[in-house]
Amino acid sequence: MLELLRQPWPWYIAGPLIGLTVPALLLIGNKALGISSSLRHVCAACVPAGIPFLTYNWRAEIWNLWFVLGIGLGGYVGYQLLGHPDTIAISAETVRDLKAQMGLTDFSGLLPKELFALENLANWKGWVFLVLGGFLVGFGTRYAGGCTSGHAISGLSNLQWVSLVAVIAFFVGGLLMTWVFYPMLF
Amino acid sequence: MKNLKYLVLGVLFGIILTKSEVISWWRIQEMFRFQAFHMYGVIGSAILVGMISIQLIKRNHLKTINGEEIKLADKKYNHGTWIGGTIFGLGWALTGACPGPLFAQLGSGVASAAVLILAALAGTWTYSALRERLPM
Numbered sequence: 217m218l219e220l221l222r223q224p225w226p227w228y229i230a231g232p233l234i235g236l237t238v239p240a241l242l243l244i245g246n247k248a249l250g251i252s253s254s255l256r257h258v259c260a261a262c263v264p265a266g267i268p269f270l271t272y273n274w275r276a277e278i279w280n281l282w283f284v285l286g287i288g289l290g291g292y293v294g295y296q297l298l299g300h301p302d303t304i305a306i307s308a309e310t311v312r313d314l315k316a317q318m319g320l321t322d323f324s325g326l327l328p329k330e331l332f333a334l335e336n337l338a339n340w341k342g343w344v345f346l347v348l349g350g351f352l353v354g355f356g357t358r359y360a361g362g363c364t365s366g367h368a369i370s371g372l373s374n375l376q377w378v379s380l381v382a383v384i385a386f387f388v389g390g391l392l393m394t395w396v397f398y399p400m401l402f
Numbered sequence: 403m404k405n406l407k408y409l410v411l412g413v414l415f416g417i418i419l420t421k422s423e424v425i426s427w428w429r430i431q432e433m434f435r436f437q438a439f440h441m442y443g444v445i446g447s448a449i450l451v452g453m454i455s456i457q458l459i460k461r462n463h464l465k466t467i468n469g470e471e472i473k474l475a476d477k478k479y480n481h482g483t484w485i486g487g488t489i490f491g492l493g494w495a496l497t498g499a500c501p502g503p504l505f506a507q508l509g510s511g512v513a514s515a516a517v518l519i520l521a522a523l524a525g526t527w528t529y530s531a532l533r534e535r536l537p538m
Contacts, residue, residue, distance in 0.1 A: 259527045279405055310432045348493075359490075
């Protein structure tokens with residue numbers, strides 16, 4: 217059993233478990249699954265700066281910050297304690313394309329060190345991938361009113377057409393970056 | 403400690419995200435290049451199970467463990483839904499992570515996740531400051 221837990225989990229185990237988080241949060245506290253809101257609560261708690269959108273009782277939403285703290289701890293348990301492969305078994309086509317198109321050579325770890333190593337902040341790559349990328353995630357999710365959890369999982373589960381628009385837009389953005397902007401950058 | 407249950411559920415959620423590798427930039431690239439079913443399987447089956455669960459909750463008028471009526475707010479449309487959604491999508495393909503996975507990456511020991519989270523906070527803060535001047 218433990219050996220099975222230590223292996224990477226297939227989609228048909230992980231997906232349904234992620235889906236069950238939606239009713240679990242509703243049943244234990246009437247909360248809707250959503251993670252990007254935590255970024256707003258942290259801004260409201262730390263640097264409200266008199267901005268109306270950041271002036272609200274964030275303490276009433278503190279459950280969300282506990283949940284996010286849990287996700288961080290879960291990352292530690294899932295990766296460091298339960299173990300992980302050195303290299304993620306992605307498809308051979310993706311490896312081939314990333315080598316040919318982006319010049320990547322080191323496929324170990326959760327993300328490419330050649331793009332995300334902190335030393336990269338000394339050149340354009342670090343600023344694009346670490347700073348611009350993170351900024352767009354924080355800006356876009358709040359502007360859209362949710363992220364993959366709030367719109368794709370929670371919103372679509374509740375048959376919200378607004379969430380369908382959002383998820384299509386997430387993919388439009390992701391496909392534009394992968395197929396149009398990446399080839400311009402590399 | 404009424405928040406302990408959220409912490410525990412968060413830990414489980416973080417373990418699932420990590421063990422299924424959806425917190426990995428490689429998996430997100432594979433998804434946007436349509437070269438594997440993994441991410442589509444995870445997201446699709448999560449939505450399916452969530453959908454069935456919500457239907458069961460609604461049809462059986464289930465209550466929370468504290469006996470409250472379960473309320474599900476409707477999401478409201480504005481132009482931010484697609485403009486912001488596209489902006490997030492661009493960032494998702496760059497960072498290979500949406501907000502949940504960023505926190506799981508940090509916990510797993512990826513130092514760059516700290517920079518990504520700070521940048522994401524800066525993005526949310528900037529949106530908040532500009533909000534009234536953005537198309538809605």
